[in-house]
Amino acid sequence: MTQHVDVVVVGGGQAGLAAGYHLRRRGLDFIVLDADPAPSGSWQHMWESLHLFSPAEHSSLPGRLMPAQTGETYPGAGHVVDYLTDYEKRYDLPVQHGTRVDAVRRDGERLLVETDTGTWRVKAVASATGTWSRPFLPALPGRGTFTGRQLHTVDYRRPADFAGQRVIVVGGGNSGAQIAADLTLDGHVDVTWVTERPPRFLADDIDGRALFDVATARRRALDAGRSDSGGVASLGDIVAVPPVRAARDTGLLHAKPMFAQLTATSARWDNGSHTHADAVIWCTGFRPALTHLAPLNLRRARGHIPTDGTRALDEPRLHLLGYGDWTGPASATLIGVGRTARDAVREVTGLLS
Known part of the structure; x- marks a missing residue:
C-alpha cells in the first residue's frame, strides 16, 4: 500500500526532531520515519560514561531548552535521551518508530520512500540518518587474523x-x-x-560553546570568499x-x-x-548513512552528496540534515542542527508552494 504525505523525514534523532519542529511550526503535512524502536536516535546507544561537551543550556534543540542535570555541568548521555524523548512528545511529532527506510526513488513529480512497512509518495524528503549506523574500520594488516x-x-x-x-x-x-x-x-x-x-x-577552557562559534565563523568566512581559518580543526x-x-x-x-x-x-x-x-x-570514526539514497545516484567524491546548504544540487526535493559541516556548520551537534533544519524547512516550504 502506498501512502501520501507532503514531506518524509528519514531519521528520528536530533536532526530529524529539529526538522519535525520546524515542519510542525509551518503547518506542513509530514511524517518522521525512524528505524530505532525507541526515541532519541543514536543517543540511546552511547556508552554509559559519555557526557556532552557543553552545558545543557548550550545543547538544546529549537524551541525547548535542555534542563540542567543535577550535579553535572556537562549532561550525560542518559540525560540527553530523556530530553529528546520529552521533546518528541512535547511537540507531538509524528515519529513512526521501528520503520526502516530502504530506498528513495524518483517517481515523476514525486519521490517514493520505500520502507520495510510500506511505501510513501511524497513531494520532498529530508534525510537525517546521521553516521552512527555506519562505523568505519580501517583496512589494517592482520585485522582479520586477530583472535581477540x-x-x-x-x-x-x-x-x-x-x-x-x-x-x-x-x-x-x-x-x-x-x-x-x-x-x-x-x-x-x-x-x-x-x-x-x-x-x-584543546585548551581546557574550550568546550562546545566555543567550538560552535568557531565553526559558524569559518562557514561565514568561506561563504564571503575569505580565506579558510581551519575552523575547529585548527584548535585541536x-x-x-x-x-x-x-x-x-x-x-x-x-x-x-x-x-x-x-x-x-x-x-x-x-x-x-x-x-x-x-x-x-x-574509535576510527564513521561514514554518512546514505545507502537509502543510492537509487538517486547523487554521491560524488568521498561519498558525499553535493549540496547548496542542505539541498542536494542534483535533486532539489532532497535535503540532508546533520551529517557534518558539509550540511551546515556544526550541524552534527544538538545546538547546531536547529539552524540548518530551519533553513531546510524554509526551502521545502517554498518548493511546496
Whole structure:
C-alpha cells in the first residue's frame, strides 16, 4: 500500500526532531520515519560514561531548552535521551518508530520512500540518518587474523566489560580519548592508547560553546570568499572534558604511535615491539548513512552528496540534515542542527508552494 504525505523525514534523532519542529511550526503535512524502536536516535546507544561537551543550556534543540542535570555541568548521555524523548512528545511529532527506510526513488513529480512497512509518495524528503549506523574500520594488516575481541565505538558500553583484560584503544579523536580515559580511570583494565599522530588537546577552557562559534565563523568566512581559518580543526582534536583531563593530568593517559599490524594475539610496531591484547576498540570514526539514497545516484567524491546548504544540487526535493559541516556548520551537534533544519524547512516550504 502506498501512502501520501507532503514531506518524509528519514531519521528520528536530533536532526530529524529539529526538522519535525520546524515542519510542525509551518503547518506542513509530514511524517518522521525512524528505524530505532525507541526515541532519541543514536543517543540511546552511547556508552554509559559519555557526557556532552557543553552545558545543557548550550545543547538544546529549537524551541525547548535542555534542563540542567543535577550535579553535572556537562549532561550525560542518559540525560540527553530523556530530553529528546520529552521533546518528541512535547511537540507531538509524528515519529513512526521501528520503520526502516530502504530506498528513495524518483517517481515523476514525486519521490517514493520505500520502507520495510510500506511505501510513501511524497513531494520532498529530508534525510537525517546521521553516521552512527555506519562505523568505519580501517583496512589494517592482520585485522582479520586477530583472535581477540574487536569492537568499534558503537559497541563500547562500560569498563566492567573488560575487567582484568589488556585492551588497545585506537583513535586520536574525542571518542578514542574518552574511552581510553574511561578504561584507564577504572583501574581494572590494562589500557594501551594508540593514535595516528600525537594527540592534540584543546585548551581546557574550550568546550562546545566555543567550538560552535568557531565553526559558524569559518562557514561565514568561506561563504564571503575569505580565506579558510581551519575552523575547529585548527584548535585541536580532543575536547578536554573532565574525565579526559583527569586521566591526562594524573599521567595515566599516554598515546603510543599507531601500530603496523595485528597478529593473532597482539599488536606489532615497525620497530619490532609488540603488545598483547585481549581486545581492540576501534574509535576510527564513521561514514554518512546514505545507502537509502543510492537509487538517486547523487554521491560524488568521498561519498558525499553535493549540496547548496542542505539541498542536494542534483535533486532539489532532497535535503540532508546533520551529517557534518558539509550540511551546515556544526550541524552534527544538538545546538547546531536547529539552524540548518530551519533553513531546510524554509526551502521545502517554498518548493511546496
